[in-house]
Amino acid sequence: MSATTVHSSTTTPAMDKAERARIDESTRVPVLLFFGSAVFWLLAGSLFALLASFKLNAPHLLDQWGWLTFGRVRPAHLNAVAYGWASSAGIGVALWLMARLCRSPLRHSKLLICAAIFWNIGVLVGIGGILSGDSRSIEWLEFPNYASLMLFVAFGLIAVWAVIMFRFRQPGHVYVSQWYLLAAFLWFPWLYSTANILLNFEPIQGGAQGAVNWWYGHNALGLWFTPIGLAAAYYFIPKVLGRPIHSYYLSILGFWSLALFYSWNGMHHLIGGPFPAWMISASVVASMMMFIPVITTAINHHMTVRGNFGALKWSPTLRFIVFGAMCYTLASLQGILMAIPSLNKITHFTHYTVGHAHLGLYAFFTMIMFGSMYYITPRVVGWEWPSARLIRWHFWLVAIGIGVMVVALTLGGLLQGIALLDPGITFMATLDYTKPWLLLRSGSGILLTVGHIIFAISFTLLLLKVGKRRAGPTLFGTDEVRQPESIIP
């Protein structure tokens, strides 16, 4: 089979357009189910986040209720945004991208609807379990076993679906985004099941639990969220600009080097811990090797947009995605530096790490998901976004919000880390240093939450098809898209 392009010269623009519209339409129900639940969990996760952050400013806030104590609200936040928001949005984007890139209408949507239902019940039950005191107290895997089983079933269904879709794709080149998506769909069920078996169902002993915990925790970011985020960036940046990726060779190199190096990275969370030195050293070296995929991706995205940064003014999708892609570079380089033991000594166990986590999962991944949803939703629903002003407000609120949060936590975390290393400063005094930065964090959290509420309003209005019908530039005339369906039998 040859892997050259693509759309045969026998098709006409109208046929291509009709094919695209048909594929987009076929994804409607599962994609909207995942997007809708993602928006719901984004709001729920934001509330938990605000509450947890306020508790750091006023520790006695609402502490008369056990289920609202920090130790439960904080993991509820993490799991609501990681599994409720980020994973659901990521799955929705991935389903749509898979259908488009396989150039095949979405098959077996019932499988995906089942998966969406299992997924949401799993997250709901899991968060209920955490709030009621059933948390497993293992970071990223706090869900009690009865919830994680449901998530695993949902994941299994989606992975099977992805393989079937890939099997029935149109012949031709496998675009780099598809590699990332297939990898994410296959890697994650394996990571999730292995970690859950070794930690929750048939727990291994002692320190080895820490190793499994961070093998999973770090790979969930790097082999689940990162591939989906990069798949979206590699599709939408060239697609929105109408300009092929700068160097396709580099994009493929980036994918395979990520596949090779990333899974070794997790042990850098355990620097200084009771683990064999070779384990930590191997992980630090692999972390340094991440320079290769990160730099190739950064060069590629930058060179593709270069000269057209003005496009960020008129494209909502590109605005979010380029912001996210830049933050991918920043978050990754920061992560690599944090794996250097001498720097890790300062940043470990401080708010710096929390800032890094938000730079990665919010400024990179979430922003790319917002951008992708701005592109996908109108094409799937067949309706334009109700208001450009709402989109701009959303962008500026969350962009400023996450900027303030990351800067505050980074600076506050550094001061905290330096103070913690100074034997002349008492532990209570080191906490005092963090107070003003934690106030800033709560302030930025309010900005983010308002942005999310605006996004949710925008999304709901679009689903309800409120307002005048507009064949705006985003949709390129839905009326025309419907018309040529008669060409296709």
Next chain:
Amino acid sequence: MNAIVYIILAAGLIFFSGSTLAAFYWAAKTGQFRNLEDGSQSIFDHDEPVGTATDAFADKTADRPLRRGATALKS
């Protein structure tokens, strides 16, 4: 009990590492690493060819030309 768990885990490890290697072999064999620059064109079609921007705010006609490599969408 433990033995079964470890067999499942080992099988998973072999299967998933193996599938990554198999995917790499398959990609090399079917020419996915050849004609790379053609590959980058595969997301465009006759209706949305290279040079057509495909997204803009609803209130913008976005008729300003791109400075490099592509032309803007016509409203």
